[in-house]
Amino acid sequence: MSPNHDLVIIGTGFASSFFLMRYLERAPKNVKVLVLERGNEDTKAWQLANRRHTSIDPDDLMDNQTPGKEWYTSPGFGGNSKCWMGGTTRMMPGDFKLKSRYGVGFDWPIAYDDLESHYGTVEQVMLVSGPSDSPMPRTRQAPLVPHRFSDPDILLKQRFPDGWYQMSTARASVATGQRGICCASGICGLCPVDAKFTIQNGLSKIYQDARVTLRLRCEVQTVETAAGVAHAVNFVHAGSVERVTGDLIVLGASALFNPHILLRSGFTHPLIGRRLHEQMPVYATLDLKGVKCYNGSTVLSGLGYLFYEGEHRRDHAACMIETWSSPFAYRFDDALRLERGRWNERVILGFLFDDIPSDDNTVTVSRGNPSVARVNFSGYSEYAQRAADQIPRMLDTLSQALPIERLVGTSLGTTAAHIQGTVVMGDDPATSVVDRHLVHHQYRNLLVLGASAYPTASPAYPTLTVSALSLWAADHLLGPAT
Ligand SMILES: Cc1cc2nc3c(=O)[nH]c(=O)nc-3n(C[C@H](O)[C@H](O)[C@H](O)COP(=O)(O)OP(=O)(O)OC[C@H]3O[C@@H](n4cnc5c(N)ncnc54)[C@H](O)[C@@H]3O)c2cc1C
Ligand code: SF4
Numbered sequence: 001m002s003p004n005h006d007l008v009i010i011g012t013g014f015a016s017s018f019f020l021m022r023y024l025e026r027a028p029k030n031v032k033v034l035v036l037e038r039g040n041e042d043t044k045a046w047q048l049a050n051r052r053h054t055s056i057d058p059d060d061l062m063d064n065q066t067p068g069k070e071w072y073t074s075p076g077f078g079g080n081s082k083c084w085m086g087g088t089t090r091m092m093p094g095d096f097k098l099k100s101r102y103g104v105g106f107d108w109p110i111a112y113d114d115l116e117s118h119y120g121t122v123e124q125v126m127l128v129s130g131p132s133d134s135p136m137p138r139t140r141q142a143p144l145v146p147h148r149f150s151d152p153d154i155l156l157k158q159r160f161p162d163g164w165y166q167m168s169t170a171r172a173s174v175a176t177g178q179r180g181i182c183c184a185s186g187i188c189g190l191c192p193v194d195a196k197f198t199i200q201n202g203l204s205k206i207y208q209d210a211r212v213t214l215r216l217r218c219e220v221q222t223v224e225t226a227a228g229v230a231h232a233v234n235f236v237h238a239g240s241v242e243r244v245t246g247d248l249i250v251l252g253a254s255a256l257f258n259p260h261i262l263l264r265s266g267f268t269h270p271l272i273g274r275r276l277h278e279q280m281p282v283y284a285t286l287d288l289k290g291v292k293c294y295n296g297s298t299v300l301s302g303l304g305y306l307f308y309e310g311e312h313r314r315d316h317a318a319c320m321i322e323t324w325s326s327p328f329a330y331r332f333d334d335a336l337r338l339e340r341g342r343w344n345e346r347v348i349l350g351f352l353f354d355d356i357p358s359d360d361n362t363v364t365v366s367r368g369n370p371s372v373a374r375v376n377f378s379g380y381s382e383y384a385q386r387a388a389d390q391i392p393r394m395l396d397t398l399s400q401a402l403p404i405e406r407l408v409g410t411s412l413g414t415t416a417a418h419i420q421g422t423v424v425m426g427d428d429p430a431t432s433v434v435d436r437h438l439v440h441h442q443y444r445n446l447l448v449l450g451a452s453a454y455p456t457a458s459p460a461y462p463t464l465t466v467s468a469l470s471l472w473a474a475d476h477l478l479g480p481a482t
Contacts, residue, residue: 006031008233008246010220010261011038013079015450016252017203018122018467022474024209031211034244036218036235038253039076044200047190053082062256063366065376070415073256077216078199080254080463083189084417085329086170086196087300087461088128089320090119092136094309095354095458102313104383105356106455109427109436110472112136118468118475126197126467129173129298131166135305147173147182150295150325152288152347152402153302159401163306167322170197171298178202186299186326218242219371222265223249223446230446248445248477252470255452259363259422260373262433262448269433273364275357275421276377277457280317280384281413282351284391285334287405293347296325300350307387307394308459317353317387319394320459324348334408346408349398351391354457355384357421388412418462423452437476438469447473 007023009016012035020033027033040055047053056075064071074083093112098105120140123130130142146166149157156164171182172195179201180193194201207214217237224232224243232245251258259273296302304321312318324347327335336343358381366372391410398404426432429441438453440446449470451462 002242002244003032005034005244005246007033007248007250008244009033009035009250009252010233011079011252011254011257012077012199012207012214013252013254013450014081014199014463014467015254015470016250017199017206018125018470019250019252019447019449019474020212021125021203021206022471023478024206024211026474026478027211029211033212034246035207035212035214036220036233037077037214037216038219040216042076042082044194047082048192051190053190061372063372063374065374068414069377071256071375071419072415072417073254073419077214081198081200084196084463085188085300087322088123088126088130088168088170088464089303089460090136090138090168091458091460091465092309092318094313095318095456095460098313098456102311104314106426108455109425109432115465115468115472118471119464121471122464122467126170126202127172127176127179128168128170130168133165135162135165135308142168144173144176147171147301148297150293150301150323150347151291152293153296153323155291155401156302156304156398160304160306163304165303165305167298167300167303169298169300171195173297182298184296184298184326186329188299188329220253220261221371223251223261224265225443228443230440230443248447250447250449252449254450255419255422255454256363256373256375258448258450258452260365262423263365264370271424271431271433273362273422274359275424275455276361276363276375276419277355277357277421277454278418279416279457279459280353280355280380280388281416282353282388282391282410283332283413284349284351284395284410285332285408286347286349286395286402287337287408288345288347289403289405290345291347291403292344294325294327294344296323299324299326299329301325306397307390315386316390317355317384318459319387320352321394322350322352324350347402350413351388351394352416352459353384353387354459356381357456361421363422418451418457420451420454420457420462423448424455425453426455438473447477449473
């Protein structure tokens with residue numbers, strides 16, 4: 001029989017790894033930690049040789065009910081860090097207080113200030129490149145110098161000094177000793193020079209700690225509970241079902257698979273699996289007169305906050321704008337101009353809108369195959385759509401900086417690749433599943449980490465907040481550093 005563990009962690013992505021990092025800093029020398037990961041190691045060498053980031057087909061793990069809508073996930077050691085783009089924005093203070101400030105959506109049970117120091121720590125660990133100025137309050141600057149703007153970014157920064165910033169990103173701007181310099185090739189799903197932070201290149205040492213046993217190819221099926229305590233985890237390895245017990249159980253399997261595991265386990269809170277959401281991504285392609293683009297030093301070079309915070313959030317969603325500085329990064333079939341000598345007088349802007357989650361967007365357990373998560377998405381809210389309808393007005397404002405010749409087109413992205421909601425956090429057990437420290441309201445030795453806890457989307461990229469929340473949860477459990 002397997003010995004009892006002090007801590008059993010499920011998953012090896014950002015949520016689990018940042019929690020484990022902090023846990024090991026504080027835990028005694030004799031603790032026993034078991035980490036169960038469904039996928040393989042899929043080393044960088046394996047990824048490059050096979051030209052894919054995971055040896056498991058993610059489509060085999062989900063039953064997507066919504067044609068045209070995509071959900072990206074990368075099973076295996078390091079989770080989505082293998083394929084993410086490395087954008088590391090903090091949320092804005094107003095994102096945490098949508099209801100009390102603007103009368104819409106829901107409040108988070110925590111505020112920006114609760115996470116501020118944790119944001120700083122994560123930025124140090126990820127070796128984030130970022131600007132010296134910032135749209136949100138911060139006590140520490142990013143550790144690496146910012147990436148070079150593209151020419152459109154330079155014009156936007158000159159015209160809107162408090163509204164346009166260099167990209168905050170875990171894609172290195174200078175060689176770090178661990179990672180190469182980002183060269184804006186734009187194939188970040190499989191970064192050839194390892195420029196972006198991944199769990200493999202930045203945090204794998206925690207899995208080599210003598211207190212930690214990492215077991216790969218272990219698909220967790222259920223968490224067992226009894227007498228108000230979560231006490232065991234059941235999983236399948238090499239075709240056999242195994243069971244381990246633990247004093248503390250930490251679920252970090254993502255916003256798709258956290259609710260899936262809880263529902264398979266028989267957890268019954270009505271909000272488990274509900275309020276699945278992402279930002280609404282809309283891309284605009286613009287021809288510019290005499291301005292060369294795609295010359296920033298990283299794939300996404302600028303961030304616009306002009307339409308983010310403000311009273312408009314009472315009526316429609318906030319927007320963060322990103323400048324794409326590589327024509328090859330996404331499925332942009334209109335990235336280049338065909339006129340001689342003008343191929344790069346074109347800019348692609350991404351508009352990311354926050355969304356108010358709906359109970360109708362769900363993750364459930366597939367009836368045909370309980371190992372598969374059934375995903376249903378009924379669409380974005382009218383709140384997000386009303387904001388997207390403002391794009392022509394936003395472009396009018398941007399034309400004060402950019403010589404826009406014509407709008408080539410706009411398109412709704414099939415995914416923001418930022419899966420959120422489904423095990424929401426809050427102070428009231430009737431309207432949330434986990435508390436402000438991501439501890440299950442009823443089972444106090446069970447933590448559910450990651451973006452599944454998000455009560456609302458923000459336009460910001462989610463993963464810096466996912467990682468900061470894991471430090472916040474660990475600090476609450478273990479007490480502050482001495
Ligand atoms: C293409 C792409 C680009 C992205 N770019 C950005 C970006 O630029 N900026 C940003 O902020 N975010 C980005 N994201 C989102 C980001 O990847 C997620 O927010 C982040 O990975 C969430 O971390 P996590 O640890 O909660 O989940 P994951 O990274 O998904 O990790 C979950 C882990 O749990 C394991 N697991 C799942 N189910 C089980 C099970 N049953 N048993 C055992 N193990 C299990 C998985 O194998 C995985 O290791 C991107 C995502 C994608 C797909
Ligand atoms: S742009 Fe190129 S170098 Fe930079 S992170 Fe992406 S793949 Fe790596």
